[in-house]
Amino acid sequence: MLNRKKSPAIVDAVEFHLQLKPYTKFTLDNGVEVYSLHAGAQEVLMVEMVFFAGNWYEEKNIVAATTNFMLKNGTKQKSAFAINEHFDFYGAYLNRGCQNETATLTLHTLGKHLPKLLPVMSELLTDSVFPEEELAIYKQNQKQRLTINLKKCDFVANRLIDKYLFGVDHPYGKFSSAEDYEAINREDLIYYYNKFYTHGKCIIFTAGVLPADIKEQLNNAFGSLPLNQQPLPKVVHPTITATEKKYNISNDANGVQGAIRLARPFPNRHHPDFSKVQVLNNLFGGFFGSRLMSNIREDKGYTYGIHSYLQNMIEQSAWMVSTEAGKDVFAATIAEVYKEMARLRDDKIEESELHLVRNFMMGSLLSDLDGPFQTISRWKSYILNGLDENYFHKAINTIKTVSADELQELAKKYLNEEAFFELVVV
């Protein structure tokens, strides 16, 4: 007779020997480094060009993001339409993204079309012209998008909490306004493009089922571009943390929910506490079985979801708790978050709960490393953060061995109500 009450035996995930599939590194003729990973079953691949062209280097608000966005909007030879048509015809996706330190141009395609696509990517990096008309459309549509987003309490809360943490002039804390879009002009973009793309610093990541001649293809397309010839400017941005800790913002008179953000500054990945706090964070609010989720969603039903996480920035991080809760329960929700912080400080975590978190994190890591794009993305994160494979092994070791006493000490050190900014936007 089958005993359904008894769980089947499991292999502890902490017993797993996790491997990060190694990359192959090569250098193009102009010194651009390429990290490549050949793996996968489908005939697809990605090529990502990372430029040090994030908003860290801009002297005027939103220049970095606008330049990045408009890379696809016209070259000396091709209109925006012709560029889109080219990539669309081959069923390829060319996406751009602008972060704080870096900005990216990312191609996803069936491998067979790569030779048709790389030359046009290269053209975007040398021959973009940023047509006035395209810029005008972009400005108009972005301003409109902003008016819609500003009606959303979560969008407003995300902007404000970063401002309190880093200051409105810091790349991590600043945000766009209609005036910023008004103020930007074509010359700003051309200057930024020339300095940070055409003559910028670039690293390439490629993964998937790579053709045998991937190195030649990349070298032909990008190896003679004037990249990586000049040193990056050294830019320092002081963090200016707000002095006031608690904020209650009324954004929409008809709002039925409040966006809650609680956050404190936290050091970056190089700090010895970082990996250990990742474990503590998982326990606190990092997954479905976390204390915040179990208490505030699964026991009290105050919210559809509540999460805590360490922000993913290079220079400095922040520890964030984020949720949306009904107007009548958001005060109770905040009180419960603080109670959970106090519990972590006051009571040692039970071994069985810690064991569960260790297993969950290992399983989740195993699943995160499944597939070429996921693996190269982890490598990219390490490389851009100045870390190496040792970091991976150390982090795994931390998951397996960090003790309940250490976690309690970390809770005492970091999870203090008075260290957190508290924001509600309705």
Added chain:
Amino acid sequence: MVHYNRFVLDNGLRVLVHEDNSTPMAVVNVLYDVGAKDEDPAKTGFAHLFEHLMFGGSIHIPDYDEPLQRAGGENNAYTTNDLTNYYCSLPAENIETAFWLESDRMLSLAFSKKSLEVQRKVVCEEFKEHYINKPYGDLWFKMRELAFTTHPYRWMTIGKDLSHIENATIDDVKAFFHKHYNPSNAILVVAGNVTTDQVKGLSEKWFGPIPKGDKYQRNLPAEPKQTGAKMMDVTADVPLDALVKTWHIEARLEKGYYVADLITEILGGGGSSRMYQALVKEKQLFSSLDCYHFGSIDKGLLAIEGKLVKGVNLEDADKAVCEQLQKIQNDLIDDSELQKVKNKTESVIAFEDMSVMSRASSLANYELLGDANLMNTELDRYQAITSEDIKAYSKIIFDTDNSNTLYYRSKN
């Protein structure tokens, strides 16, 4: 080509196995053939609320998530108008944990009152977060009611009204479970680092003893053919005017569905699509514009949805959209444009098939449609579509009598 093996247990449970030993993981996907369309019109939102309750403990196991997480696994679920799908992924060594958990909740839930009470609140917060506390949040509630008079696609998966969820009782929950959650109404897909023999053994062991239950006979009212253009004009506290238009299209396995899929690509798929180029870039009537369809199993909708540039009036924008639709009805599209959207379809399929989890859910979805192997042959159906097909079906779809138009005006 996605290889799979298929067998059926005595109790009617269909099982599909997709072996892929390049991954250390296994995925267990359980699809139940029940969606929001199977709800009582007075108790909408129930299929989705029920999905939440499936995590509130089963007859022998008080908590679903904890043992799965302990085995290194993660899970989630979603509900659509057509189906409810549960999936978990875990290290392949621990796959039996997933069989134990999934089979127990197929056998019976614990029907905990506390779970119902809490999840009612959670779903109400979900409702507020996505549909009340967001600009344009109620737009699709209105459009569905405008476009469908009869078929239960009239309401959203989240439910017609908060009160339907607030009023759900434990008896409703039990009745719903017994009607829809049994082996003959479910499809199990196991994918990843497993063997078919192993899955056979585990399926017999854990799912085999579950009573067959009564096969639910679906008998939904068909949507009558629409015979006149419909129009709704509303004003709301939003920053910009929005235009939404929909047209009825054919059911999931009909040729017209595949043609409609390509039509949405031609009109609105990406930066080189017709409507983006003409209406966002050239005429600058819209600040954003999308064209898509719902992928529904029964006859669904093709939609065009856009936010207007401030100062443009809705009637002019609507007219410009109709001009584009005239073109696709009257002029044959050229070969290279057709080739472009076919290439895109090929590429979308290849990218979708990259992850084991998405292969597993696709197999379950195609099995639900009647034949899992469609997953491997569907591209051919797209390849067979001609320029003439595009033109002919455009005429049928974009017939004015088949259209529904919503002007969503900004109060400001």
